[in-house]
Amino acid sequence: MSFYEARNLHFAYNDKVVLQGVDLCIQEGSIVSLLGSNGVGKSTLMKLFLGLLNPTCGEVMLKGKPLKNYSIKERALHISYVPQSTQVAFAFCALDIVLMGRIAFESCFKRASKIDISLAHAAMERLGILHLEKCTFQTLSGGEKQLVLIARSLAQGAKILVMDEPVSGLDYGNQLRLLETIILLSKEGYTFLKSTHFPEHALMLGGYTYALKKGRILAHGDTHETITQELINELYNTNIALKQTVCGYSVCIPSFVHIK
Numbered sequence: 001m002s003f004y005e006a007r008n009l010h011f012a013y014n015d016k017v018v019l020q021g022v023d024l025c026i027q028e029g030s031i032v033s034l035l036g037s038n039g040v041g042k043s044t045l046m047k048l049f050l051g052l053l054n055p056t057c058g059e060v061m062l063k064g065k066p067l068k069n070y071s072i073k074e075r076a077l078h079i080s081y082v083p084q085s086t087q088v089a090f091a092f093c094a095l096d097i098v099l100m101g102r103i104a105f106e107s108c109f110k111r112a113s114k115i116d117i118s119l120a121h122a123a124m125e126r127l128g129i130l131h132l133e134k135c136t137f138q139t140l141s142g143g144e145k146q147l148v149l150i151a152r153s154l155a156q157g158a159k160i161l162v163m164d165e166p167v168s169g170l171d172y173g174n175q176l177r178l179l180e181t182i183i184l185l186s187k188e189g190y191t192f193l194k195s196t197h198f199p200e201h202a203l204m205l206g207g208y209t210y211a212l213k214k215g216r217i218l219a220h221g222d223t224h225e226t227i228t229q230e231l232i233n234e235l236y237n238t239n240i241a242l243k244q245t246v247c248g249y250s251v252c253i254p255s256f257v258h259i260k
């Protein structure tokens, strides 16, 4: 039985076709990176995996059962979502936002329990943002907001994390710390489906990669075998060379053909 998969997904926004026959299979505890140019459909595919959009054809399956047969609460027990950004209408503090991850376990109107608060604190501590707990979410920087949303996902306790460009807005140190956290969490049994604009980050994480182009899967497989310089150049219309460093990491070396 597959763990989490998309079978022959098709999707269009009205008459704008975005995905055409996408198959994607995620093993439990794995890290799956989605690559593709701007507007290719990565966020759309993730929203289909979350059940926030319905496919025009095809199906998302979770643990052998169609996702559409799970209630919203059941979905929240399995899957959490880190969006690219979140609008918050009220002056919630960062801890309130993280505690919202616990709503699936309680009623919206019930006060957070001691257990909820300690789980929220643990998630914030893990991401190095406990000092932000009393800050108003709206006043945080883009990167700080992103870390709070990731903490909300961890506090939710769901073991599948769907992350839409999770490092966007993070400074270089927080990018590396988040990648390391993802690797550590996957070793604890968490499963990741994440989009990225950085092939090097996918290579650091390893796992599995799917590359999307023109609504279809152009390439997929073990990340280190799938991400080649030819694939990167085809996906992004670039002219890079992929080189391996002495410590085993691959880096992209761009050639700026227009600048001499």
Ligand SMILES: Nc1ncnc2c1ncn2[C@@H]1O[C@H](COP(=O)(O)OP(=O)(O)OP(=O)(O)O)[C@@H](O)[C@H]1O
Pocket (backbone or CB within 6 Å): 013, 016, 018, 036, 037, 038, 039, 040, 041, 042, 043, 044, 045
């Ligand atoms: N609500 C919507 N209504 C109509 N078209 C949409 C909607 N959301 C996205 N699209 C279009 O669908 C296509 C895929 O968008 P999507 O956000 O999934 O791409 P993406 O690969 O995540 O892009 P990026 O890397 O820039 O975040 C784009 O052409 C986009 O303009």
